[in-house]
Amino acid sequence: MLLVIDVGNTNITLGVFDREELKATFRMTTQIARTSDEYGIILSDLLRVKNIQVEEIDSVIVASVVPKIMHSFTSGIIKYLKITPLIVGAGTKTGIKIAASNPKEIGADRVVDAVAAYELYGGPVLVIDFGTAITYDLITEDGSFIAGVTSPGLRISANALWNETAKLPEIEIAMPETILAKETVTSMQAGLVFGCIGQTEYIVKRMLEESGIQNCRVIATGGLGKIISDATDVIEVYDPNLTLKGLKIISDKNKSGR
Structure with a gap:
């Protein structure tokens, strides 16, 4: 079985593939101050809760945007799973061409999402x-990653709203x-929510x-993406496991390349 891991700024998302089947998924908070043990x-423990034995995992792939935890995190995988993980980065075979002035600046999670969206x-x-x-x-027909836009997420915006104002309360992010x-x-x-919908529609259109690209599919993923994708016609598909699927695809490409 393959263990795929996406280390994000807020959460670490994990999935276990048994050949082509996504057998289980997990989430844990991203905390800097954890030891390898x-x-x-x-x-x-997460694997055992899903009735998966540690010994059944034969390979691990990790994409991370949090360098500070990677020494302890990688050491924990090696120590307890007895596997040296493949870390997505420079030199990893992805099938995507990064047409940017500095390809190393593109986060591993974005590369993984691009691979999954393009391949699937x-x-x-x-x-x-x-x-x-x-x-x-934005990925072209021939698999070139040609442009990327970054904006604050909904939780960042929400935290700023109630932390920087004296009377506004902390609220649930939901569609009114x-x-x-x-x-x-x-x-x-x-x-x-409506601000994010408007931003999404405008950025996609622009x-x-x-780019002059026509007949472009628009695929969404991410924790709060379902709220937005359900409320706009510009998003064609919401795939909550897109990143995990991308990690599986990259793992397969690198296994076949060895």
């Missing part, structure tokens, strides 16, 4: 990841029944206009 024990849905494709940050990445809010909580929800 803590990471190893948590990973082992074809090109040209624009993939939106509603994570801690919202990223919009109407934009015509009549009290504080729904007015904040309307501003956050990226496609400036």
Whole structure:
């Protein structure tokens, strides 16, 4: 079995593939101050809860945007799973060409999403990841990553709203029944959610206009992406496991290349 791991700024998302089947998924918070033993024990326990024995895992792939935890995290995998993981980075075979001035600046998670969107849905494709940050990445028909836009995620915007104002409360991020809010909580929800919808529609439209790309598929993923994708016609598919699938694809490409 293959263990795929996406280390994000807020959460670490994990999946286990048994050949082509995504057998289980897990989430844990991304914490800087964990030892390799803590990471190893948590990973082992999560697997056992899903009736997966540590010994059944024969390979591991990791994409990370949090360098500070990687020494302890990788050491925990090696110590408890007895496997040296493949870390997505420079030199990893992906099948995507990064047409940027500095390809190393493109986060591993964005590369993984681009690979998954291109391989599963074809090109040209624009993939939106509603994570801690919202990223919009454009991949051409021949698999070239040509442009990316980054904006604050919904939770970042929400935290700024209630942390930087004296009287606004901390609220649940949810779709209100109407934009015509009549009290504080729904007015904040309307501003956050409808503001994000408007941003999404405008950025998608502008990226496609400036690139001149037509017949482009738009694929979304990320924790809060379902709220936005359900409320706009510009998103064609919401795939909550896109990143995990991308890690599986990259793992397969690198196994076949060895």
